[in-house]
Amino acid sequence: MMKTESVLPPLGTAAAPVPEMLCVFGTGDLGRSLGLRLLQSGYGVVYGSRRPHSCGPLPQGAQVMSHAAAAQSASLIFICVHREHYGFLETMAHHLDGKVLVDLSNNLKKDMYPEANATYLQRLVPGAAVVKGLNTLSAWALQNGLLAGKQVYLCGNSAEAKRAVAELSTKLGLSVLDKGSLSAAKELEDFPLQLFPEWRLPLRVAVGLTASFFFYLLIRDVIYAYVEEGKDISYRITVSLGNKVFPIVSLIMLSLCYLPGVIASFVQLYRGTKYRRFPDWLDRWMRCRKQMGLIALAFAFLHAIYTFVTSTRYSVRHKLISLVTNNNKTTPLYFDNTEAWGQDSFYMLGVLGFFLFVLLGLTSLPSVGGSLSWREFNFIQATLGHLTLFICTTHGYIYAWNKFLRPSTYKWYTPPGSMLCLIVPSVVLVLKALVLLPCVDRTLTRIRQGWERTQPDGEIEKATDL
Secondary structure (H helix, E strand, C coil): CCCCCCCCCCCCCCCCCCCCEEEEECCCHHHHHHHHHHHHCCCEEEEECCCCCCCCCCCCCCEEECHHHHHHCCCEEEECCCHHHCHHHHHCHHHCCCCEEEECCCCCCCCCCCCCHHHHHHHHCCCCEEEEECCCCCHHHHHHCCCCCCEEEEEECCHHHHHHHHHHHHHCCCEEEECCCHHHHHHHHHHHHCCCHHHHHHHHHHHHHHHHHHHHHHHHHHHHHHHHCCCCCHHHHCCHHHHHHHHHHHHHHHHHHHHHHHHHHHHHHHHCCCCCCCCHHHHHHHHCHHHHHHHHHHHHHHHHHHHHHHCCCHHHHHHHHHHHHHCCCCCCCCCCHHHHHHHHHHHHHHHHHHHHHHHHHHHCCHHHHCCCCHHHHHHHHHHHHHHHHHHHHHHHHHHHHHHCCCHHHCECCECCHHHHCCHHHHHHHHHHHHHHHHHHHHHHHHHHHHHHHCCCHHHHHHHHHC
16 A cells, blocks of 8 residues: 655644735835735735835834835835825836836825826836825824725726725725726825815704804894893803704704605605616715714704703802792792603603714714624614604604794794704604505515415405404
């Protein structure tokens, strides 16, 4: 018999896999942070520098060489230098033929140059495959490992080069979105220059609602009292008026988070399909729902803080002292059981609604939402979200229920803000109920059909008679 030799090496003697070598041009903050992140992800890193022996501290485990030597040791090169220093790349273009160059550069302002940096780089080095991407990452985020789930954009003329950069980005924990050819590089370079682009519409809505209701309530409460009753209650502008505006804006903003979803449901029912694109205005509205919800939560926080502060105000303390002083000590104050139930229910719903509101805000954070499954996330944001809207709306109805038919409520024939703020959430809840009705009907029909298939004919006839 032939004696077979084992092909497995002895334990502890297996050679470690050679890490893939990547090159970084640039030893500034971004280049050092990117190299550190690549080393932590299991890659080998070599830096290309004009001064290899005096380029400053680099991540431990990285090598540093001249640009030409570093380019020869890797097929993928990250360009972490400013556009005005691209000149050296043209002189060593023959060393970069067939390489993938990832351009991470940004500009200080829009339209700083007639063409995109990546387009200019591709013109300097025509033999390389230039990919624009990862330019939305900061050195701080790279150093602190805050990359999980973060979306980055790529564009380039070579599909193979983009695929290589996308695979590397995925290993770093990034979410990649392909923006097409290199002609989209101008758009990608403008992204870091935008100031809260996804927050602009929600902030405009919040500022508009706040200003509108502030001046509306200022006229109804302060100016009306001064003109009609001769009272100067301007001191209420700072706290009392704010504590009326904040919950109004919070409730309306919360309802605006769920209104586009209801409108989208009606659009899909009308079209008979869910595979057609929504109108641009509705699509834009739906993409900023998270920001609207967080702004609404901020206003709810202000309302909660102002409510706690209210009892310490001088005007409130003076009113309580006057009430006790003017009251006949031998006559007990009348206790209204209905009023007690109303106030306790009002506070209970407010606290519960605020608790659920905070829960919605926490789960919208990427670090929390990323740990949830899609079903869990959908349950919290959709089911508990509509429950939060219902509780907060009921909280508002309990506050305003006895003001609807009271003539003194309509100062200068205008309704109070506590009534106006209930219109939008009430509409959302009614429309959501109408959307759910066909779903409930279809579910009951399927349950009944399934039950009938499992029953003998005689039992079905008995059930039908009943």
